[in-house]
Amino acid sequence: MKPLATILLDHGSGGRASQELIRNLFLPHLDNPVLACMEDSALVDTGAGRLAFTTDSYVVDPIFFPGGDIGRLAVNGTINDLAMRGARPICLSLALILEEGLPMEDLQRIILSVQAACRGADVPVVTGDTKVVPRGKGDKIFINTSGIGLVDGDVQISAMNARPGDAVILSGSMGDHGITILTQRAGLSLQGDLTSDTMALHRLVRKMLDEAPGAVHTLRDPTRGGVATSLNEIAEAARVSVELEEGDIPVKPEVGAACEILGMDPLYLANEGKLLALVDKDHAGRVLDIMRSLPEGADAAIIGRVTAGPAGRVVLKTIAGGARIAPSLTGEPLPRIC
Amino acid sequence: MCLAVPMRVLAVKGNENDISTPRIGIVEAQGIEKEVRLDLVDRWPAIGDYLIIHAGFAIHTLDAEEAEINLRLLREMAAGVAGVTEGDKGSP
Amino acid sequence: MKYVSEFRDKKFIVPLVAELRRIIDRPLRIMEVCGTHTMAIFRHGLRAILPEELELISGPGCPVCVTSAAHIDAFIDIAARDGVRVAIFGDLFRVPGASGSLARAQSMGARVEIVYSPMDALTLAEKYPGEEVVFLSVGFETTIPLVAATILEAERRELDNFTVFSAHKIMPPALAALLDDPELRLDGLLCPGHVSTIIGAAAYAPLAENYGLSCVVAGFEPVDILQAVILLAKQAREKRSVVENGYARAVSWQGNPRARKLMSDVFAPVDCQWRGLGVIPASGMAIRERYGCFDAEKRFAIRLTEAPEPKGCLCGQILKGKKNPADCPLFAGRCTPLAPVGPCMVSSEGTCAAYYRYARV
Ligand code: SF4
Numbered sequence: 001m002k003p004l005a006t007i008l009l010d011h012g013s014g015g016r017a018s019q020e021l022i023r024n025l026f027l028p029h030l031d032n033p034v035l036a037c038m039e040d041s042a043l044v045d046t047g048a049g050r051l052a053f054t055t056d057s058y059v060v061d062p063i064f065f066p067g068g069d070i071g072r073l074a075v076n077g078t079i080n081d082l083a084m085r086g087a088r089p090i091c092l093s094l095a096l097i098l099e100e101g102l103p104m105e106d107l108q109r110i111i112l113s114v115q116a117a118c119r120g121a122d123v124p125v126v127t128g129d130t131k132v133v134p135r136g137k138g139d140k141i142f143i144n145t146s147g148i149g150l151v152d153g154d155v156q157i158s159a160m161n162a163r164p165g166d167a168v169i170l171s172g173s174m175g176d177h178g179i180t181i182l183t184q185r186a187g188l189s190l191q192g193d194l195t196s197d198t199m200a201l202h203r204l205v206r207k208m209l210d211e212a213p214g215a216v217h218t219l220r221d222p223t224r225g226g227v228a229t230s231l232n233e234i235a236e237a238a239r240v241s242v243e244l245e246e247g248d249i250p251v252k253p254e255v256g257a258a259c260e261i262l263g264m265d266p267l268y269l270a271n272e273g274k275l276l277a278l279v280d281k282d283h284a285g286r287v288l289d290i291m292r293s294l295p296e297g298a299d300a301a302i303i304g305r306v307t308a309g310p311a312g313r314v315v316l317k318t319i320a321g322g323a324r325i326a327p328s329l330t331g332e333p334l335p336r337i338c
Numbered sequence: 339m340c341l342a343v344p345m346r347v348l349a350v351k352g353n354e355n356d357i358s359t360p361r362i363g364i365v366e367a368q369g370i371e372k373e374v375r376l377d378l379v380d381r382w383p384a385i386g387d388y389l390i391i392h393a394g395f396a397i398h399t400l401d402a403e404e405a406e407i408n409l410r411l412l413r414e415m416a417a418g419v420a421g422v423t424e425g426d427k428g429s430p
Numbered sequence: 431m432k433y434v435s436e437f438r439d440k441k442f443i444v445p446l447v448a449e450l451r452r453i454i455d456r457p458l459r460i461m462e463v464c465g466t467h468t469m470a471i472f473r474h475g476l477r478a479i480l481p482e483e484l485e486l487i488s489g490p491g492c493p494v495c496v497t498s499a500a501h502i503d504a505f506i507d508i509a510a511r512d513g514v515r516v517a518i519f520g521d522l523f524r525v526p527g528a529s530g531s532l533a534r535a536q537s538m539g540a541r542v543e544i545v546y547s548p549m550d551a552l553t554l555a556e557k558y559p560g561e562e563v564v565f566l567s568v569g570f571e572t573t574i575p576l577v578a579a580t581i582l583e584a585e586r587r588e589l590d591n592f593t594v595f596s597a598h599k600i601m602p603p604a605l606a607a608l609l610d611d612p613e614l615r616l617d618g619l620l621c622p623g624h625v626s627t628i629i630g631a632a633a634y635a636p637l638a639e640n641y642g643l644s645c646v647v648a649g650f651e652p653v654d655i656l657q658a659v660i661l662l663a664k665q666a667r668e669k670r671s672v673v674e675n676g677y678a679r680a681v682s683w684q685g686n687p688r689a690r691k692l693m694s695d696v697f698a699p700v701d702c703q704w705r706g707l708g709v710i711p712a713s714g715m716a717i718r719e720r721y722g723c724f725d726a727e728k729r730f731a732i733r734l735t736e737a738p739e740p741k742g743c744l745c746g747q748i749l750k751g752k753k754n755p756a757d758c759p760l761f762a763g764r765c766t767p768l769a770p771v772g773p774c775m776v777s778s779e780g781t782c783a784a785y786y787r788y789a790r791v
Contacts, residue, residue, distance in 0.1 A: 006534065008534065010533070016767075016768055187545040187547070187550035187554075188545075190370050190371070191371040193369055253369065254368050254369045256368065257368035257369070260343050260431060261343055261370065262546065318473075318475040319438055319440060319474075321440045321443050322474050322476045322479050324475035324477075331768060336520045337519045340622070341624075342624045343431070343434065344680075367431050375547075375549060378686065379686075380686040388432070390680050392572055392573065392576065393547045394549050397686065398627045400433060401679050405679035407678075412442045415442070415449075416445055
């Protein structure tokens with residue numbers, strides 16, 4: 001691939017373009033064993049225990065959307081990144097980049113939402129920062145949150161731990177967040193009950209790990225790039241294949257319809273309150289029951305399994321009875337009419 | 339080359355042969371609603387009809403009778419397969 | 431979704447595949463003309479269940495893939511001008527011309543809006559009265575009438591900052607040009623469903639007669655595609671070549687005369703360059719004089735400059751169904767959906783992109 005002269009939106013899509021940026025620029029220059037794991041959060045051995053550390057920036061447009069807002073997203077997203085390593089979230093930082101002219105009222109609304117999300121999750125913001133950029137140099141508000149968590153001694157959750165035979169569980173319907181944001185854009189609006197699924201998942205994870213110790217091998221929240229991209233990353237890290245049953249993957253009817261109308265594939269749409277769990281097959285039923293006992297996992301379903309096929313391959317067995325490869329997202333998903 | 343989906347008509351505004359006011363339909367699928375233009379639809383739709391929607395325009399009022407004929411043949415074929423093995427059954 | 435889910439139902443698909451296997455008695459080469467068919471076949475993984483005797487080749491029916499580099503470059507030229515905001519279908523965003531893509535133009539400051547409907551471009555023109563809003567339009571007969579309706583609506587609203595750049599193309603001349611090629615051996619044509627909604631199944635009668643080719647109009651769900659392929663296989667077996675309509679719920683024999691009238695009121699046929707296929711007489715659609723004030727080519731005094739096809743790219747051959755993406759030395763190496771060399775790799779329904787994403791193992 002020839003070197004790209006400028007950054008494109010695709011580089012932030014969470015798909016192949018983002019991965020290439022990481023592999024070709026960030027990793028070579030910043031390389032170290034912890035970073036090289038490329039997981040949702042880094043695990044740092046402090047000598048006195050393992051610390052999970054993660055950071056994420058939020059640039060969603062619009063900043064308020066059905067089901068949430070940028071503040072709630074920033075809290076839940078970072079908590080989830082910690083939880084995906086099996087960590088107990090301890091605290092968060094909150095850094096705001098504000099555009100000159102942002103109505104104070106909007107900022108207040110966002111901060112109240114941050115407060116509510118933190119209280120609900122029982123994870124406090126313990127440090128923060130604010131910068132203001134001239135009008136036009138930012139877009140209303142950007143938020144960065146970092147988070148610290150602790151990982152219990154016996155917990156081993158990593159993309160690399162997925163094994164042939166594992167069941168693939170999705171904690172609920174896919175694509176809700178991605179389609180909700182997309183249909184807020186002028187020109188793509190659809191009326192209907194589309195709502196972001198933004199939600200903190202650390203309690204769900206806690207219950208899974210506590211009540212079925214050792215059963216869960218891998219956790220990932222399929223945010224940008226969607227379920228397909230996350231599973232490709234896992235399949236690559238663990239040198240395995242994944243087989244999905246299209247008919248078993250929960251998609252809300254309204255999300256499915258919106259996708260048909262706009263020509264989108266829900267496998268590639270972002271989720272902000274869902275997790276993928278790769279679970280020892282003998283305990284899959286039990287883990288599923290545990291997940292379904294909490295509202296966060298009420299619609300959890302087994303959507304496929306890990307196989308010993310070629311490393312990094314994700315195969316979708318379609319409802320039509322066919323089969324095809326489901327590769328990583330390449331760039332920002334766009335609606336199409338063709 | 340042309341993605342289009344069937345959606346059900348909830349409401350119709352404007353008149354078939356009057357181009358001075360916008361001819362608009364409200365259509366629905368699985369609770370998702372969309373306002374679409376009826377400028378070029380071939381058969382003026384009634385509420386409850388299905389329209390084939392392409393890029394915000396209805397390009398056709400779906401022929402429900404044809405769809406039902408097709409589905410009936412498909413069902414017969416699917417039912418027939420269990421018992422019958424020979425014979426040219428059911429493809430339209 | 432009604433009239434969608436039923437036509438994806440495995441309980442119909444399994445017996446249809448069995449039926450197809452039963453009647454197919456020799457290798458069949460069938461061209462799916464339409465890119466949306468190509469996409470549907472991959473998306474539903476149909477290649478995995480179709481009989482081996484059936485060879486499906488993808489035709490020139492992806493509007494983005496056949497848009498010439500000259501057009502793309504002109505699009506970028508307009509998008510880069512001061513005071514201009516362009517509106518496009520998402521499909522066009524990453525398509526490379528000789529001078530980059532609209533995606534890259536946007537990263538350099540061009541204002542590029544992705545819309546669902548051409549009417550949304552009108553809304554943009556009303557929202558930004560101080561700017562020139564240009565709808566960069568590609569598409570076939572399905573799309574052209576709605577762009578015509580949009581132009582009429584712009585006239586009704588007396589919008590003077592809205593124009594359309596028409597790179598539209600129509601299908602029958604291209605199909606005839608394709609079939610004139612003696613090297614192209616085909617047993618049947620899977621005709622594009624939604625184009626046929628407008629032009630009618632009757633439009634293929636000359637092809638069936640003049641070229642002795644079986645033509646079946648097909649819908650886009652797996653059941654539709656299988657039914658149509660079965661009809662083609664039956665024709666081959668019975669040595670008939672006629673037009674049949676396998677998508678009667680959406681396509682009639684005569685098509686949609688109202689839409690065709692709108693189309694010909696606003697647009698007139700012109701010779702047009704197809705990427706990979708060359709210039710095909712009367713295969714493009716230019717805005718008529720009467721609506722010249724909505725013609726972006728006039729407003730911006732655009733002169734199309736012919737750009738050479740990218741070196742090494744086999745898109746032209748692939749669009750004619752003569753070569754497979756795997757035959758191209760650039761495929762999956764220098765040419766990927768992220769850094770496409772040729773147009774077939776860009777559009778999600780382009781043959782190379784479809785092979786790259788779904789078939790490559
Ligand atoms: S792989 Fe790329 S270069 Fe080769 S034919 Fe396809 S689009 Fe052209």
